[in-house]
Amino acid sequence: MPINLESVRPLPAERLHVEVYSTRTDMGNAAAHDVVKKMKELLAEKERIRMIFAAAPSQNEFLAGLTHADGIDWSRVTVFHMDEYIGLPEDDPRRFSRFLADRLFDIVRPGEVNLINTSKGLETECKRYGELLRAEPIDIVCLGIGENGHVAFNDPWVADFNDPKTVKIVQLDEACRNQQVHDGCFPDLEAVPTHAITLTIPILMAGAYLYCIVPGKTKQNAVKRTLYGRITPECPASVLRRHPNCTLYLDKDSYGN
Structure with missing residues (x-):
């Protein structure tokens, strides 16, 4: 059960629902429980559902929870991921496609897995992946929030709440790249790729149901800005209050006090 904190509220008249848990494991398990419940509801109503996933250590407990869920026909699920580094070899374990394959896709075996391929012409790949995403509505988006408030790789300086693109190439800002070092994904800043392909904010917000999993003390400032600051691309995650x-x-660490 979530901690009963009356202070856990976004600004008045906004829609974001917030739950705070004692531990990171409890938080991840709760999110997995809720996503599984929604998946079952949707699969009872329609033949197939479409989902987008984030790839980051912050999602580990949540993804593990999904792999242990019973009663889901994953063959009726089409999956996408949010972003991918440019410049890493296809077999590099730090690629986000590899991260999700190892922790979820290769375990539950979705019926259709759509991965971003950065070894092709990049603009052509953005177009291809965007067309796949727009082909039918997105049912569920499972995401996180970066230390600088980013969602996917929409850092503050490239975030656009009305972005005309569905998928685009971005240069990563230093705060975002430093987070990859903090997360233990790369040994130092120089090793972190400088560019990536990302889904844009409008396609993420187009999902019917969003589940945002954000643990850890390094996320406290981003969480406070998301909940209580202005809704602005300066904190891209603040747009979640409009969904x-x-x-x-x-968890208690990311919520603070």
Whole structure:
């Protein structure tokens, strides 16, 4: 059960639902439980569902929870991921496609797995992946928030709430690249790629249901800005307060006090 904190509220008249848990494991398990419940509801209503996943250590407990869930026909699930580094070899374990394959896709075996391929012409790949995403509505988006408030790789300086693109090439800012070092994904800043392909904010916000999983002390400032600051691309995650069906899952460390 979430901690009963009356202070856990976004600004008045906004829609974001917030839950705070004692531990990171409890938080991840709760998010997995809720996503599984929604998946079952949707699969009872329609033949197939479409989902987008984030790839980051912050999602580990949540993804593990999904792999242990019973009663889901994953063959009726089409999956996408949010972003991918440019410049890493296809077999590099630090690629986000590899991260999700290892922790979820290769275990549950979705019926259709759509991965971003950065070894092709990049603009052509953005177009291809965007067309796949727009082909049918997105049912569920499972995401996180970066230390600088980014969602996917929409850092503050490239975030656009009305982006005309579905998928685009971005240069990563230093705060974002430093987070990859903090997370233990790369040994130092120089090793972190400088560019990536990312889904844009409008396609993420187009998902019918959003589940945002954000643990850890390094996320405290981003969480506070998301909940209580202005809704602005300066904190891209603040736009989540406009979504009609978004739940934000925090642990005590990310919520702070």
